[in-house]
Each structure stands twice: as structure tokens, then as C-alpha cells.
Amino acid sequence: MKEQTADIVIIGGSVGGVAAALAACRLGKKVILTEECAWIGGQLTNQAVPPDEHQWIEQFGATRSYRDYREQVRRYYRTFFPLTADAAVQPLLNPGNALVSRISHDPRVAHAVLQAMLAPYEHSGRLRIFTGWKATGCEADNGQVRAVTVTQLGSGDQMALSGRFVLDATECGDLLPLAGIDYVTGAESRLETGEPHALEGAADPMDMQAVTHCFAVDYLEGEDHTIDKPKDYEFWRQYQADFWPERQLSWFSPQPRTLKKVEYALFPRDGLFSLWNYRRIIDKELFREGAFASDITIVNWPQNDYWLGPVIDVPGEERLRHLEGARQLSLSLLYWMQTEAPRPDGKQGYPGLRLRADVCGTDDGLAQQVYIRESRRIRARFTVKEQHVNPDCTGTKLAAPFRDSVGIGFYHIDLHPSTAGRNYIDVESVPFQIPLGSLIPEQGGNLLPACKNIGTTHITNGCYRLHPVEWNIGEAAGLLAAFCLNRGSMPSDVHEQGSLLEDFQRLLQDQGIELSWPL
Structure with missing residues (x-):
């Protein structure tokens, strides 16, 4: 060695x-x-x-x-x-x-x-x-x-x-x-730390924040960049946690401070919070005409937070299963947006959403590792x-x-x-x-x-x-x-x-x- x-x-x-x-x-x-x-x-x-x-x-x-x-x-x-x-x-x-x-x-x-x-x-x-x-x-x-x-x-x-x-x-x-x-x-536990927002009961070493497998997309109206259907898409298409107001693959989630149901929009409209502008990394209007065909944004949203299990201090197979679960959730979110997401014009799906693998430097288009x-x-x-x-x-x-x-x-x-x-x-x-x-x-x-x-x-x-x-x-x-x-x-x-x-x-x-x- x-x-x-x-x-x-x-x-x-x-x-x-x-x-x-x-x-x-x-x-x-x-x-x-x-x-x-x-x-x-x-x-x-x-x-x-x-x-x-x-x-x-x-x-x-x-x-x-x-x-x-x-x-x-x-x-x-x-x-x-x-x-x-x-x-x-x-x-x-x-x-x-x-x-x-x-x-x-x-x-x-x-x-x-x-x-x-x-x-x-x-x-x-x-x-x-x-x-x-x-x-x-x-x-x-x-x-x-x-x-x-x-x-x-x-x-x-x-x-x-x-x-x-x-x-x-x-x-x-x-x-x-x-x-x-x-x-x-x-x-x-609150008994251990005295913190107002700590757990009321016993400490839970497996109770950890969600991880997120981020990815980058741009949008080319009129083109079709739909990815292959992810293998776990049907699961995520139906999944709804008991604390979530709608299915996770939707434009709704809890407002983090109040936990009230809130509606998001992909692109800016009607005063709704724009997920597109949320973590946008290229605003094409800042660059000379023709430099970028589209804005580019990072998808790190409530819709692709993965909380079905921790990836720390669990057996190797279980860790890999949850890491793959986070990956499948992000791919399923993209596929849902491309094919089924409700649009304000009454149609479904934004097939012009293009996965930008080059932004993350990977073959599958997702970030090199999950956001911990x-x-x-x-x-x-x-x-x-x-x-x-x-x-x-x-x-x-x-x-x-x-x-x-x-x-x-x-x-x-x-x-x-x-x-x-x-x-x-x-x-x-x-x-x-x-x-x-x-x-x-x-x-x-x-x-x-x-x-x-x-x-x-x-x-x-x-x-x-x-x-x-x-x-x-x-x-x-x-x-x-x-x-x-x-x-x-x-x-x-x-x-x-x-x-x-x-x-x-x-x-x-x-x-x-x-x-x-x-x-």
C-alpha cells in the first residue's frame, strides 16, 4: 500500500x-x-x-x-x-x-x-x-x-x-x-437538550433530514426531451406522505413556516412562487442575444426531498437502496413535469424541459452525489x-x-x-x-x-x-x-x-x- x-x-x-x-x-x-x-x-x-x-x-x-x-x-x-x-x-x-x-x-x-x-x-x-x-x-x-x-x-x-x-x-x-x-x-430529546423544538419523547438517532438528488434543466418550448420512464415512476406518481397535503409529485406542498398548503408554479404567474426562478443559475436575459437558448435552473424543491430512510449509519444495502430511491424520485419528478404536470393553459406536461447532464458532470444528468x-x-x-x-x-x-x-x-x-x-x-x-x-x-x-x-x-x-x-x-x-x-x-x-x-x-x-x- x-x-x-x-x-x-x-x-x-x-x-x-x-x-x-x-x-x-x-x-x-x-x-x-x-x-x-x-x-x-x-x-x-x-x-x-x-x-x-x-x-x-x-x-x-x-x-x-x-x-x-x-x-x-x-x-x-x-x-x-x-x-x-x-x-x-x-x-x-x-x-x-x-x-x-x-x-x-x-x-x-x-x-x-x-x-x-x-x-x-x-x-x-x-x-x-x-x-x-x-x-x-x-x-x-x-x-x-x-x-x-x-x-x-x-x-x-x-x-x-x-x-x-x-x-x-x-x-x-x-x-x-x-x-x-x-x-x-x-x-x-427535549429532556436531553432542553430545546423547545427537540423531540418530546426519546431521542431518535435515525430521525434525520431529507436528502435531495439535485439536477439541472433548461426549457426549449416546442421540443421534446422526455426521458425514459423511470422504473419507480408509478410508485412516486401515487406516493403521498400522511403529513403532505397532496401527492408529492404535484405543485402543492406545506409552507415551511406555517405548514399550510401552498401552491407553487413552475414559471412565474398569478403571484405564485416560481420554482423555476427559485434556484435558477443562468438568467439568459443577462447574456447577449443567442448566448443561451434558455434559462438554466437547479431542481432542489420540496417535490424531490427524499425522506423514506436515512443514509447514515445503516447497513450498506439499505443505504444504497435509499440513495437509489432519492435518484428515482428526482427522475420521476422530471418525467412527471415532462408528461403529466398540470399547466395553466389546461394542457399537461412540459416536454421541452431538458435534463442538462453537462451542468452536473454526470452521465445520468443528476448531481454527482445527493445533497446531505x-x-x-x-x-x-x-x-x-x-x-x-x-x-x-x-x-x-x-x-x-x-x-x-x-x-x-x-x-x-x-x-x-x-x-x-x-x-x-x-x-x-x-x-x-x-x-x-x-x-x-x-x-x-x-x-x-x-x-x-x-x-x-x-x-x-x-x-x-x-x-x-x-x-x-x-x-x-x-x-x-x-x-x-x-x-x-x-x-x-x-x-x-x-x-x-x-x-x-x-x-x-x-x-x-x-x-x-x-x-
């Missing part, structure tokens, strides 16, 4: 994994980054999820490097795309003019920009990136990871990776069970609970302050329907901080979380899981590992020793990480 060593090994090329690699390389560390998909970038790329962000993102509330990423996306479009004269001078160009994001953009652009940001370190030899490799083994003791075995998907070749620090930046927290790190899954909203979460030295971020609990317009802040973020508490058959939980939150204690396992050691696997609960994961927060988490983890290498200390020392914590927080601020919200 081949052996590779570095100062820091990052398993998982998620949004957090990329941010961690950038941060550690900036401080001169040698880094190995692995990713099981063909593309690095997680939510932004291989899951095809345009950024969900808060309303102040253009001014504050994100790290300098995340803001640099956003500006490089805009620069990419200005440099290589035939924008209209008006669009080219928009300082806050939003390529898709989506309802969900101030900078909705193509996953291929996201991947190109992330590769470019990492390129100087990769070309110098400071960074080595291995795509198509998955963690399959770990040599560890009492929280101290000595080596991680990764296996190349397809060939079965293996490598042993070792470093002074190991970061788990996988979408599901894959290293935690391999390394014997204590962790939590699913929904906690909820990961395994470390049992941390400090766990962020709803009481810290819900304004009904804090009684203020800001969340509970943390002396050990390593960043900030904001998003409402947004939980999609769950594998236990629970409906949306959508609750206000307030601008919050990311405490260092939530990044340090109770056991200590040299493994750090760098994705959605920090010390949150099922409830607070709902506001800590979005793109800019995950980037901040990964960046803070990468800087923490580099700082500890420079100081000859451990993350637990930084958390416990006031002088070390102050020095680390100064480093974070020097690197462009905001530790508190402006009043």
Missing part, C-alpha cells in the same frame, strides 16, 4: 474541506486533500446547490476568503461569458437572478473557481489533491489518528495517509466512526443548542455570545421533512457566532471536524449547515491545525488556555475572519 504524508490531511473536498485546505496552505503547511467525487466543492459543485446566504452577505457576515470566492465567480462570468453591457457593469452580478441566492451560479463555474484558488498551492507542491478516493479505514487510539486508509473508487487501489492533524470534511462525518470518535446522529443536509456530529466540548440562537430564547437580536468565537453566520433554523415522518421545522434565529468548543471532540486528539459535523444539535444544524457557515467552519479548522503545528500545542490547549485562545483569535482576524457581528 502506498503511503503519503503531510502536515495536515483533509478527508473530504466539501465546501469546508476546500476552505480548510486554502487556510492551511496560506500559512505554509503541506496538505493532502481527498474527495470521493470527481469535483471538489461539496454543496457548491458535486451536490449542485446554489449558495444559501443571509441578507447582509455583500457587506459582512462571511470570511474574507469566502467573499473572495464570490468575487472570483463574478469575475469569471465577466471574463469568459458574453454578458450584456448592463450586466457586465453590475457590481453585484447574480448570474442566475435566483430567488434563493444573491450569487446563484453554475456548478462548473464554482468548480473552476475553487480549482483556481487552490492552483498556486497545488502547483508549488504544497497541496496534493486526490479525487475519486474514499476513506475506508483508520488507525487511531483515544482520539489520536495515526493514519487514514483511502480507497480509489473503481480500481480499488489503496493509500495510507498520515499527518500531524487530520480533518474530517466529509459530508456525512465518515471519519468519526472509523476513528472511534464519539458522535451523535438524528434528533435529540445533516451529518454525524461530534460530541463536542461545547454543543450549540436552540437556546443560543432562537430569539424567543435569547430575548435579543443577537445570539448568545461566545468568548471562544472563531467566526459568525446567520440563517434561520431550517429543517426539512425527516426520515421519521416529521414535517418541516422552520424557526427564526438570530445572527450567531461559531464557538471553538464546538470544533473540538470531547476526547481531544488530533482530529477536527471541518464540515457539518461540528457540535450542533439536530435543531441548530438547521442554521449552521449553509454554505458561508460551512466555509467558515472549515477555514477555522484549517487555521487551528496550522496554529497548533506552529505552537506545538493541541486544539484542547487553545480552548483551555486564555493566552493561546487570544493569539489564535488574532490570527483568525488577521486572516479575515469576523468573530462578532457589528451592532
